[in-house]
Structures are given as structure tokens and as C-alpha cells.
Amino acid sequence: MRKLLILFFCLISWFASVGQAQASSGSGTQTLEGTITDLDPLTVKVGQNLLSLNNEGGVPVKLGDLVQVYQTLDPEGKTVYYLADFVRWPYLLALTLIFVLVAGVVGKGKGIRAVIGMFLSVGVILLMVIPLILAGWNPAVVALLGSTGILLFSVYFVHGLNWTTTAALIATILTAAVTVGLAAVSMHFTHLTGLMDEETMFLKQMGITDLRGLLLGGMIIGALGALVDSTIPQVAVVRELAHQHHGHNHPKPTWQDLFRASMRVGMDHIGSLVNTLVLAYAGSSLSLFVLFQAGNTTLKGAMNMEVVASAIVQSMVGSIGLILAVPLATFIACMAYHYDRLPAPKEGEGHHHHHH
Template sequence: MSLRLLSLPLWLYLWCGLAVGWAASPAAPDTRRDVGFVEGRIVALGERATVTLRSGETVEAELPTPLPDGAGAPNFDLPAYRVGEWVELYYAPHPEGGVRYVVSDWVRRPALGWLLALFLVVATAIARGKGFRAVLATGSSLLIAIAFVVPAILAGWNPMVVSLLGVGGMLVLAIYFVHGVSWSTTAALLGTFVAVIVTMVLGVLFTRAAYLTGLGSDEALSIAVVAAQVDLRGLLLAGLLIGALGALTDITIVQASVVRELAHVNPSFSLRELYTRGMNVGVDHVGSLVNTLVLAYTGAALPLLVLLSVNDFTLTRALNFEFVASEVVHTLVGSVGLILAVPLTTFIAALMFRGDKLALRRGELNLHAHPAGGELQRARQFDLQPPRDPEAAAQALLRRREASLRGRGK
């Protein structure tokens, strides 16, 4: 049975999951037509704004009340509305009859669209086809979160189970779709999924040990009011799993490729030798990736850190707040899972590739290509046989390859 056929159930699982998510999505609530939001373009400004709506209708809209100035006033450096800008209007029935319009915000989608286009151009220009596939996989992963994970959680399903199923679909896209279906990507997929399960177990244990309820943010409190069926503690763990997934896939792809190349260059390596040499490369990636994960969480929590500093909370007092403890658990559990992904994937890959018996697919050894080219350079990089004479080393490498081919032909 070919590897493509083996991967077919994973693709079926992905599409079935999306279908189930749509089916679980609650019906859209009825909207009131006398209250809502519309968009338009400012054509004139005075005490009020004259706005032309997308429908072509021109209306008069009130401008927001200016914020107070002077000592003790909040330091909000808000730009003023200008003619030609697209804005969002809130409308509601006026007490004296008719409809009242108020300018509520700017329309930000055009700027986001240009940024998305820049991201797509840069990714495609630098990484070409793989970069374009990575962008599509990222968008599809967001679709899984929106079309499956969120509706299923709102339907009352266990958030941990839902996120685990969603993570499986995201992994298929992030690994198979971007890097192709091969034995190396299969090893990376298995290693990542095992690391995700370990991360989930650690998250459950330490969420309970730290008495985290999931009510540590304003968003969670709002969910508790409008969607009481949602398990907030499970939702906290679901965010942990999805948040750590990106860094996990990066490091597992590298490890699987390294072990695959080691086994291909020297098929005589034992399981222990493959694991040891693979880990020599893996430990170099751990430090930078853990730092990336910690800094990502720190950047997201920077306003919180400023707020704690302003209120002069001691470190021991701050760590006792649930919203702080939640971020600490997120960061540390995700980092532990990231570190454990290296030995887990290395061991799985060493088991699969020992003896170099699995067939190579075209381009499989270039999943994470190294700067040095040629087998002799790869042999030097991985310290397989440090040569004094480059020509002799090349000949020895060719003899090992020929002996390996003869051994397989017997």
C-alpha cells in the first residue's frame, strides 16, 4: 500500500471534521433591522459628518464626543476623522422620530487586505511554491478554527476534544499540504501529534493544580454570560494546544528530515546512533524556539505587565492572579511540550528510518535543506566521517552506498 493511500484517511478526517463543525454551528440569531451598523465614506465635515453609504444614500451622522483634556485626563492620542475616510456608523431609532446615525469607528479592512497581500507576495517570492502553500495552509487552519472548533465549542462539546480534533486537521495541512506526503513528513506528523497529546496532559494537570477556572479574562466572563454551555477551563486548554502548534510543527519537520538524511547517508547507523546524532542537531533548535514562544506570549501580555507595574503589585501577589497564572501555565506548558517534541520525533524517525529501508520520494531530503551541498558536505556537517583527504572520503562514501545497494538487492 502506497503512502498516499495511507494518508487518504487523514484527508477524509479533515473534511468530515469541517462538515461536522458546520452542522454543529448554532443558527444565526435574528437581527433587528432598526438597530445595527452600516459603512460609508465621509464627504463633508462640520459639527456633523455627511456620509455616503455603500447603498448610495447620504446621511448626516453625529461625531463622537471629544475626550476631556487637561491634568488627570487619559492620554488618548486619537486621530481626527477626515473627509474621504471610510467609517462605520451605528444607527438606531431617534427619540423624535427617524433614524439616528453616529460615527463609531474607522473601516480597517482595506489596510488589513494590503498587509495580507504583502504577506502573500513576500512568502511566494522567497519560498515560491512552498511559501504559497504555507499561506494557503495558514488560511485553511484559521478556517478549521472558525468553521469547526468555535461552532463545536458553542454547541457544548468538550473544548479539549474539539481542539484535539482541530489540531489533527491543522497538522495535515501544515505538514502534508505544505511539505508533501513522504515518510519524513509522516514521521514529523506522528511526532507532533504525540507532543500535542503530552502538552494536553500537562495542561490538564497544571490547570487543576493551579486552580485555574478559565474566568481570568474579560472575554471569558462575557462568554460565561452569553454562552453558559461552554466549558471555560476546557477552552483555556484548547487555546494552549492551538497556540503551541506552530512552533511544534517547525521543530518536528527539522528533526524528521535530519534523521532521514542521517540514515540515508549511512544506513549502518543503529537506532541509538541515529537518535544520538539527531538529538545533537535538535538541541540547537530548542533554545531559539522556546525563546520565540516565551517572547510571543510576553508580547501579547505586555499591556498586562504594564498594568501590574503601575499598580505596584509584588511578584508573589501578581502570580496569584488567575489571568497572570494562566499566561504562565500557557507559556511553560507550551515550552515543555516544545522541548519534548524533539526527542519524541527523533525517536519515532529513528525507528522508521533505521537501515534506510523506506523508499525516498523526490525532494524528500530537501525539506529543510542545509547550506552545504553534496553528500560529502553533509557527511562533514553531521560528523559521520571527518576526513583528512576529501577525495578518499568521497570514495569511501560511494563504497558504503554501493555496499548498501548490493545488500538490498540480495
């Protein structure tokens, strides 16, 4: 396990360094990192050198701040240094470590496996999905392949190779197919181009033309994660209920009874999940909402804007997928149980959600 992690981090850091090498091979310009040692005149210490800085962007720095410095040549060919931005990665790394620790301490083996699964998912996106999109593949197809691969690997890796997980995966993939179709149709009718912000404008200038595919790809990756969130617990509910009274002189419940009982639990789950999804989209676009309110944009006017329209399409399509996933997962699990393919949870495995 530890070897896997080390290998993975090496891969990611190697990939990052390759990316940086390509980025910095331009003409006389490069990005350095250093510490602010003096504010007037603004001075930064990079390695052993003290450099005086231009702060045209007005970045609010204090003494001791870690900053990025942009080194370039002025029209006379002299080297000048601009204050580009703060260095953020050490703090992000620390935050990630806290996350790994919490997952390991609270979730034990399963928590650690979930963390590794998450890093591998990010790895697949960085090492497979993005390079293929840059190479000109259809972004939606790449996203679908990549996220299905991530799902197969990480779900089995975290939850084990068994019928419970398989039933959840079948439900996830079927619902994902419906969701993708619905997203594509919605994008067609709402005329979404994928040109929404500066990032997508840059991409267009760089020759990435299939921005609609990129938007759809983003929707696919987002929806699949949420779908697994609803299918795996739902199949676990069916399994728990199926084996609850078994052996206590109770007859085996029919799959119809099991379906009804499981759906009662599933309905509660649907309510909270849809809310989570919509709040996540609303949260990420909060500054946008404030802007519309401040600019007195009407609701109709706002909904006609591509940024808002695509956020609405994403949350609605995602929510429809989530809602459909629950009865589908329940049905598949009930069928598996009906044909004796859903074994009783092993001691210590079943009631995860009650003990810890």
C-alpha cells in the first residue's frame, strides 16, 4: 500500500515537473519563488539573491510572505522582476495532509483506501483525460472513458470486489448513460457553446475548439461522482434490510417487499443528496449571484446568460440522474437478492454506519 502511494506521488511530481519545464522554456521569462525581505523598496530574496520588485498589480504583501516572482526582459533588454502572486502550494499540501490524517484516523483501512482512490482519480484526470483532450480527442468521450475507469477501479478498491459493489456500479453506469444523453439534449436546446469565462476564451485562442464537449465532459465527471454517492449506500441498505430478520424464524422477504422498504430509506437519501448537489453549484457561483443582484439583472435576463444556464443544466441534469439512480440501484440489488446473489454482510462489515 505504502509503495503504491509513493509511486503515485512520484508520478504526479514528475508529471508536474514536465509540465513546468514546458511552460518555462519561453524567451527570457521565468517564474521564481522567494520571500519578501523589505517593503520599501519592495525586495524579495530568491535563493541567495536579493531582487528589487515591481508590484504593478498591487498585490497586498507583508514581510516574510512567500511570493511568485516573474522574471522578464524590458524593452532595453534589462532583466526586471514583477511580483506575480502569492505562493500557495505549501499550505495546500499541508491541508491535504490533514485530510489524509483525518481519513486514516476516522476511516481506518477504508478511509486510507478512499484517499488513495481519490488521488488515483485525480491522477487519471491529470495523466489521461487532460492530455487526450489536448491531443484533440472528443472531451465528452474521454471524460466518459476516464471516469468509468476511475469508477471501476476506485469503487472496487475502496468497497471490495463483491455483488453489492457490482450492483451499485451497474446502476451507476446505466444512470450515467441517461444523464449524459439528457445533458447533451439540454445543451442542444439551450444553445450552450461552452464559452463562459476567461479560461474558456484562452482555450479557444490556444486552439481547443470543442468547448461544448469540454462542458459536457465536466458534467459527466461531476455527475458520476455524485451517482456513486447514492448507489453504494442504497445497495447497502437493501442488503442490510434483506438479511435483518433472516434466520430468526422469519420467511425470506419477497423482492417486492424489500424494494418498498428500501425505497422508504432511499427517499430520505434523495432529498439530502439533491440538496447537496444544488448547494454545491450555488456555492461555487455565489459571487455571480451577488453580481446579478447588484447589477439589477432580472431573473429572466440572468437565466439567459450562458454561465447561469450551464449551471442550471448541470444541477438539474445531475439531480435527475441522482433521483433515478436510487430506484434503479434498489431494483438491481433486489433482483440480486432474489437470485441469491446478495450475501449477508460479514460480521463487522455490515453496520459501518452505526459503530464508528
